[in-house]
Amino acid sequence: MNQISPEKLREMKRDATVRPYDLAQQLGLPEAALVEADLGHGVTRIDATPGRLIPAVTRLGEVMALTRNRSCVIEKIGTYNDFHDGDHAAMTLDPEIDMRLFPRYWVYAYAVEVERENGTARSVQVFDAAGDAIHKVHLRPESDLAAWEALKAELAAEDQEPAQEFAPRAPLEAARIAEDKVETLRAEWARMTDTHQFNTLVRRLKMNRLGATRAVGEPWARPLAVEAVQVLFDRLQAEGHQIMLFVGNAGCIEIHSGRVETLKPMGPWLNVLDDRFNLHLRADHVAEVWLVEKPTKRGNAVSVETFDAEGQLIFQCFGMRPEKGGDAESWSRLVSELPVPETV
CATH class of the missing domain: 3.40.1570.10 (HemS/ChuS/ChuX like domains)
Structure with missing residues (x-):
């Protein structure tokens, strides 16, 4: 340092x-x-x-x-x-x-x-x-x-002296796929009954979030175009969808539940500037976008998930559950219409 x-x-x-x-x-x-x-x-x-x-x-x-x-x-x-x-x-x-x-x-x-x-x-x-x-x-x-x-x-801590050294950062982990366990992943993904089972499943199979998302394939995960992020936020604003937006890091995940009302792009930043909720997204950092479905007892949980070029999760966006005021049908229609990558 x-x-x-x-x-x-x-x-x-x-x-x-x-x-x-x-x-x-x-x-x-x-x-x-x-x-x-x-x-x-x-x-x-x-x-x-x-x-x-x-x-x-x-x-x-x-x-x-x-x-x-x-x-x-x-x-x-x-x-x-x-x-x-x-x-x-x-x-x-x-x-x-x-x-x-x-x-x-x-x-x-x-x-x-x-x-x-x-x-x-x-x-x-x-x-x-x-x-x-x-x-x-x-x-x-x-x-x-x-x-x-x-x-x-x-x-207040007893020690108020500056730290001499901070620990080195943990290395970033790119997409990790255990090729010999892909069929097991697909079978067990289909048997999930709660989204919280996902992390345990992925860890047990020696994969990570992006690796498992890439490996599982349709109908559970399909790639979207990077441009889908802007389209998503434009339609959230225009159509008034109720969503759950997850943003975090290894130590904390913060969740916005509700609408997206005020979009203010500025250079590479996509900004949401609502009265009690702000979001600042470096849209140029988005390298991969996935439409992901996980089965639950209440029906499939459908999310849009974004990753940067190093394979790190940027945000996840789910439709709000119907019992909380969401509309599963309109959310499914929105995400099904998001742009997909052009085929080469």
Whole structure:
């Protein structure tokens, strides 16, 4: 890791015209190193354990929840209600802040205060062992500042010295297919009764999501054209479909349930700018798009799934379940009409 003094990093952050994520990329540093440069200067290292952190965040009231991967950022406004803890997986089940958390990736966390022209910006920022962002919570004018002070006091770590080194990033895994198990994959895929069985099946067969999607073939998975993403969002906006949109990384998945109302493309970015939901997608990162079906007890779950050139999942989009207000027939019609790749 590049060795730049905290003083120098603070200066670079003050002068930067790009977001911290982009500055960290430019400097060849993990983003958490930029945060750590301000320890004692508006930043407090706090306990990252979701079982302690999320209840404290709940007490903040209305906030903005942000989760990102390399190609997509999702932002939802709401409150962290209905938290369920767990050693391997935890979740919040609020209609607006709907998340799945994987605690082993929640390694570093900070309470961050930054003075700006319009006042103090406050956030909780969580990172993995490599210093890459897992999840962020941004306070809003309506947030409870007494609860913020309590969070800082109750969760402050004893050690407030900058980390000497962050762990190396785990290598990216391209599509992995076990050719000798493809027929088993197809047979067991057809017998699924719940979408949550997918990950267990894929791991057991020594594959990964993209590998299994490529291998299983029709009727369970078929490729779509990259242009299908823009068509999908255009039609979601125009036709008012109720959807569930999943965006995440190894440590956190954030879910938007509802409509897509305001599209604002800007350069390579496809942006959704709704009142309480924003999405920022680097459309030029999309390398593969798949229409995927998984059998469940309530009927087939149909999703559009996008991957980047390194085989990493960018987002998944499902039609909302009928009992939640969705229309399975109109969703099936929409996805069946999305463009497919041209044959060579």
